Amino acid sequence: MSEAVRHTALTEGKRWVVKIGSALLTNDGKGLDLMRIHQWVSQIAALREQGVEVVLVSSGAVAAGLSRLGWTTRPESMELLQAAAAVGQTKLVQTYEDLFQQYDCHTAQILLTHEDLSDRRRYLNARSTLRTLLTLPVIPIVNENDTVVTDEIRFGDNDTLGALVANLVEADALILLTDQDGLFNADPRSNPDAQLIRQAKATDPDIKAVAGGGGALGRGGMATKVRAASLASRSGAVTVIAGGRNDHVLTRLRAGEQLGTELVPDLEPLAARKQWLAGHLQTKGELTLDAGARKALTEQGKSLLAVGVLAAKGRFQRGECVSLVDENGVLLGRGLCNYDSDDAQKILRQPSQTFESILGFMAEPELVHRDNLVLL
Numbered sequence: 001m002s003e004a005v006r007h008t009a010l011t012e013g014k015r016w017v018v019k020i021g022s023a024l025l026t027n028d029g030k031g032l033d034l035m036r037i038h039q040w041v042s043q044i045a046a047l048r049e050q051g052v053e054v055v056l057v058s059s060g061a062v063a064a065g066l067s068r069l070g071w072t073t074r075p076e077s078m079e080l081l082q083a084a085a086a087v088g089q090t091k092l093v094q095t096y097e098d099l100f101q102q103y104d105c106h107t108a109q110i111l112l113t114h115e116d117l118s119d120r121r122r123y124l125n126a127r128s129t130l131r132t133l134l135t136l137p138v139i140p141i142v143n144e145n146d147t148v149v150t151d152e153i154r155f156g157d158n159d160t161l162g163a164l165v166a167n168l169v170e171a172d173a174l175i176l177l178t179d180q181d182g183l184f185n186a187d188p189r190s191n192p193d194a195q196l197i198r199q200a201k202a203t204d205p206d207i208k209a210v211a212g213g214g215g216a217l218g219r220g221g222m223a224t225k226v227r228a229a230s231l232a233s234r235s236g237a238v239t240v241i242a243g244g245r246n247d248h249v250l251t252r253l254r255a256g257e258q259l260g261t262e263l264v265p266d267l268e269p270l271a272a273r274k275q276w277l278a279g280h281l282q283t284k285g286e287l288t289l290d291a292g293a294r295k296a297l298t299e300q301g302k303s304l305l306a307v308g309v310l311a312a313k314g315r316f317q318r319g320e321c322v323s324l325v326d327e328n329g330v331l332l333g334r335g336l337c338n339y340d341s342d343d344a345q346k347i348l349r350q351p352s353q354t355f356e357s358i359l360g361f362m363a364e365p366e367l368v369h370r371d372n373l374v375l376l
């Protein structure tokens with residue numbers, strides 16, 4: 001097979017998000033792998049010297065906490081895991097800060113939750129803080145705020161978080177470093193003959209089909225990495241899944257070397273506001289569209305009218321994000337609903353001119369305006 005040409009985002013892009021997964025950072029569960037962390041730090045410092053702004057998304061808080069507390073097995077209970085994350089996060093950032101200082105770089109800790117990125121105001125604040133840090137220049141080190149999240153509302157894996165951060169800072173590239181050399185056509189742990197996929201489109205359904213779950217330490221496996229590539233492509237970022245144990249992996253990628261799996265954006269990038277909407281992975285409610293409404297949205301780029309909505313599930317406030325599904329439950333998109341769930345229930349299947357008589361007011365003629373709607 002002829003060598004694919006490396007995307008210019010890798011060789012020339014100005015801003016990268018680099019994500020280092022638990023499977024790599026923790027030396028197979030025995031605390032942080034300080035030698036390797038030092039190698040990544042020195043490569044990131046070299047990238048900075050070359051003018052690349054880097055945001056580091058680093059896992060490892062739970063694993064570092066377990067080792068600091070002397071626990072040999074990962075506890076089951078959420079409380080203990082959150083306690084371990086709180087202990088380990090300080091160790092993690094302390095380690096990075098000490099190492100980056102050797103290269104005259106400073107770091108900043110950014111802990112995010114899903115809610116921070118779903119709330120428009122907090123999202124914009126996070127965006128401006130990250131962008132400001134990059135201009136200082138400081139290396140932001142991002143992780144999920146494990147101490148305050150519960151299972152229902154967590155990203156869980158840092159691949160998704162990395163992709164949303166790539167959207168947030170409009171990165172040119174998202175580099176997912178992991179314990180395998182990239183995405184293979186089957187999980188190499190169980191299929192020693194599996195072949196590395198060198199390049200694919202970020203939204204190609206065939207790559208979703210081969211991407212399996214994670215190992216004992218990591219959480220998401222390749223499935224979340226492939227999904228992350230699709231999310232990152234919404235702001236035009238190219239994603240590379242590469243083996244973090246390969247010497248000089250980051251600087252070699254910058255030099256254009258063919259390493260890992262490159263997942264190339266294949267759709268037009270979305271406007272910033274629509275990227276934010278697309279990043280809402282959990283919504284408070286769901287609207288079921290009839291065939292006419294589905295067509296109006298997907299083929300004619302129209303707003304969603306209540307007359308084409310068959311059902312409204314969940315409890316949501318006016319202005320909150322809801323999922324839009326067709327009659328078979330297939331997800332079509334997401335949007336900000338102009339009516340709360342109680343009012344939405346009352347105006348289902350009704351034309352806009354009746355809202356006044358049903359509700360006593362009309363907030364907007366559309367249930368979801370097309371400017372506040374993203375198709376997926």
Ligand SMILES: Nc1ncnc2c1ncn2[C@@H]1O[C@H](COP(=O)(O)OP(=O)(O)O)[C@@H](O)[C@H]1O
Nearest residue numbers: 021022023178184186212214215218219220221
């Ligand atoms: N098709 C595939 N190609 C490569 N690895 C795969 C594939 N499917 C599943 N995996 C698994 O994904 C794991 C990496 O994901 P994960 O354990 O979550 O690591 P990380 O902490 O780096 O995110 C690999 O160790 C591998 O076992």
Ligand SMILES: N[C@@H](CCC(=O)OP(=O)(O)O)C(=O)O
Nearest residue numbers: 021022060061062158218219
């Ligand atoms: N936030 C968690 C990491 C979650 C996690 O393991 O994610 P991943 O490395 O993507 O499998 C931690 O710091 O321990």
